[in-house]
Amino acid sequence: MATREEARQAREAKLDELHARLTGAVEQLVTGDDWAAALRFAARFRSRSFNNTLLIWVQHAAAFAEGRVPEPFPTYVAGYKQWQQLGRQVEKGQGGYQILAPVTGRFASSHPADPESWRRLNRGEKPKPGEVVRTRMVGVRPAYVWDASQTSGESIPEPPSPKLLVGEAPAGLWEGLASQVRSAGFELLVVPHEGMIHGANGMTDFEAKQVAVRENMDPVARVKTLAHELAHVLMHDPDAEDARAHRGIGEVEAESVALMIGAAHGMDTSEYTIPYVSSWAARVDGKEPVEIVQATGERVRKTAAGILDQLDTIQVGDGIPPGLDKDAPARETKRPAPAQDAPSRSTPAPAREPERAAVAVGRGL
Template identity: 65%
Template structure:
């Protein structure tokens, strides 16, 4: 093995070990009872329409203004019986928020392509032989929901939340990642807060070819976010007239897989520079991996391993930043050893100042 190839091989081994460590950390988290309780709790709730979301928000804010709830923004909302099924009850004196619930009915048809052939089934009526049955929205009815702050009882299980990184970023890493993003034809935008980009830490807009990162975080969190967005740029940009692998197509169609890949890349790029992102990455990856139907979270992480490792290596190879050791003893003068052996150092690139970077 050449002197140039050995450090890359060592780096690949370290990235592979990091991927395995991530899988094990995700497995430890998602197999715990707290995680199962949190998922079970979340599964009991149903997404609300935009109109109902607005109704809930306005009525909750009014309740806050009147001193009936402690916070201006609602969190978990559910019906009276739903709260009872979760071991909680609506407190005396709390008024529910009126929303519009869908009313559906069953329709049957022996010839589904003919709209006129569909007939409404009465309560308890069974379809005829060979008929197809579908439920259709026939109207709306008023109903009420209550926010968790209006209830008491069993504690609400919380999903693990990522903790933003604190402290300084590794020297030169922001510039190196930013250079790769702009080299791929994306403009880098620095925004004042998460509110500017829909509550996210960073955002990649493929149509506008822009990458945005919020600046009201510590440097370490900003550079981790930039590595995450670079992962999206490299792996998830729509590519016309290109036959993608199944996994690449899955990542494009399923946000859960895309987020697992991008955040895993951020972990590896950070780790190569001595930056531990696990307090943010493991809960983040676990939550998104759990959203992929038909696979366990660990299976999702493992299935993305090769794409993640290859992409992380490509990013690291383009960075001239100081990185953690590559397996050689500290203080080893490779150039001196190479000259003593009569071998010239291999040139693998140049620094930004134009000087040669040898190995």
């Protein structure tokens, strides 16, 4: 029987392997022109962190190359017990895809404003009277998910999916995006032609608090432009604290959000113009391209998922099997990990904001 220490070492070895796999996937993005493909994939799995979408992508591709799964892209992924809840069983011999799940700890303090005053509570330990309790992420651990094609059992209900005619914009998308522009405190102007907005399709003016979109385009291009401008509104306020960090890649971010929103509505996104990753991922001072790609991917994913959550349009699935009980326990390691509550490794997590519950269900984290 494995000792606690051996279990801990085994888990750390797995984490190292997982980090190496993730870095490899991101490096491929940096050197290739797969950014748009990664975003299209992330749009279909938008409930998970960008890092985890990459991990699922590369492991599913490997399984497909080895003939272990029938389709090049996964449809829905979930944990072992989550599939069981849906009346399905992981098939014998099917290895799960490793993703990063957070390990959280409870902390208590009687002076919450003082960062030094917080102490970690042991498992089951109650706070003292008057203490405030907060849950924080203290590390990551590997968790496993399986694609629907690696499971069998009861059929998966097919929710309605968007069906678009060529040149048609998704019903309700323009109105939904427009209302989010207005909720952010911006006036939306539809102008007759590009001559009125410096030759552009759209424009966001933070000083005048105005978003303008030119009218003389087809409905698909108009709605795409509005999504792009809404992304600017939400991400690129020049007065925001981190504005400088994103100045160089603002256009990449806005277009990437627009692409994810388009892809989530089944729109053709092949014409979206995003420059090669290698040309923008080196532009932020003092950061490695791999870091920039991960941080940008997560910012884009979070913004797009936030916008999509507020729309009442028909969207493609977000990667979570329909019908999954969202309140069910989310713990999904292969076997019980005795040291779960033990102090976690000190290496920082690769993502700036790894998802709260990688295998838990729920959109937008």
